Amino acid sequence: MANVAFLGLGVMGYPMAGHLVAKGHQVTVYNRSESKAKAWVAEHGGGWGATPRAAAEAADFVMACVGNDDDLRSICLGPDGAFAGMKPGAVFVDHTTVSAQVTRELAAVAADQGKGFVDAPVSGGQAGAVNGVLSVMCGGPEADYARAEPVIAAYARICRRLGDSGAGQLAKMMNQICIAGLVQGLAEALAFGQKAGLDGEAVVEVISQGAAGSWQMANRHKTMLADSFDFGFAVDWMRKDLGICLATADEIGASLPITALIDQFYKDVQLMGGGRNDTSSLIRRLSTGPK
Incomplete structure (x- = not known):
């Protein structure tokens, strides 16, 4: 069992760190608001550090x-950053969804200091984190990944190395591109059914068993039909992620016309006051409005 620090106790990090304790690891946490760190320790045991450096030592x-590129830099770098506290040979595993650029930048700093770095963004949402069944997409040196994978397994359904530093982040971009298209398609289908006078629940029961079925359909159609979105992965976060996708597409010469359009649809949802709503709230652009 390993001695592990976990930095960031949001809706994803809080349960992920808890799974590490449940698997027998010794865990020290850090969170920007100390009250959250203390609450985690009261629930799970372990310890907490006042700074990333203290937690990582x-x-x-x-x-x-x-949260984002700047947040990641702030917890890694500087006199109170994690890199300043990490011992030689320790491995930093980043589960944040960030740009491949900042990943490569920080991986190079870590390598210069004799430390490992694995970019390991996750998919599966809050429910996946709570239940310990996340999909984890990794990039980085093979040796660093091989050491980290058994620890990541505490909260992963599947974990794979997909290439060198940045590959995990690029894979997460592909994940978000797919999700955006699926959610918009589901929103359009359900709104169409409402206009046509069909029972959306009954239709989904049938079509979900065929080629149209998806995780989004299985897990989000009920709340979309009920106009209930106070949960899940926030529109604000999705726009952050899609912004990374679109910027990277410009850098590598890829075309993302549908993703760019759906990003603007999410902007519409933000303007409607739904920035903290789940991403499935895209249907609100198409339906007759809140019930």
Whole structure:
């Protein structure tokens, strides 16, 4: 069992860190608001650090799940950052969805300091984190990944190395591109059914067993029909992720016309006041409005 630090106790990180304890690892946590870190320790045991550096000092592995590129840099770099506290040979595992650019930048810094770095963004949402069944897409040196994978397994249904540093983030972009299209398609189908006077629940029961079936259909159609979105993966976060996808597409010369359009649809939802709603709230653009 490993000595692990976990930095960032949001809706994903809080249960992920708990699974590490359940698997027998020794865990020290850090969160920007100390009250959240103290609450986690009261629930799960372990310890907490006042800074990323303090949390990381004795760790073999430092896992992170924060907000964006700037948040990741802030917990890694500087005198109070995790890199300053990590011992040589320790591995930093980043579960944040960020750009491949910042991943490669920080991986290079870590390598210069004799530390490992694995980019390991996750998919599966809050429910996947709570139930310990996340899909984890990884990039980085093979040796670093091989060491980290048994620890990541505490909250993963599947974990795979997909290439060098940044490959995990690029795979997560593909994941978000797919989700955006699926949610918009489901929203259009359900709104169409409402206009046509069909029972959406009854139709989904049938079509979900055929080629149209998806995780989004199985897990989101009921709440979409009920106009209930106070949960899940927020529209604000999805726009952040799609912004990364679109910027990367420009860099590599890829075309994402549907993704760009759906990003604007999510902007519409934000303007409607739904920035903190689940991404399935796309249907609100198409339906007759809140019930």
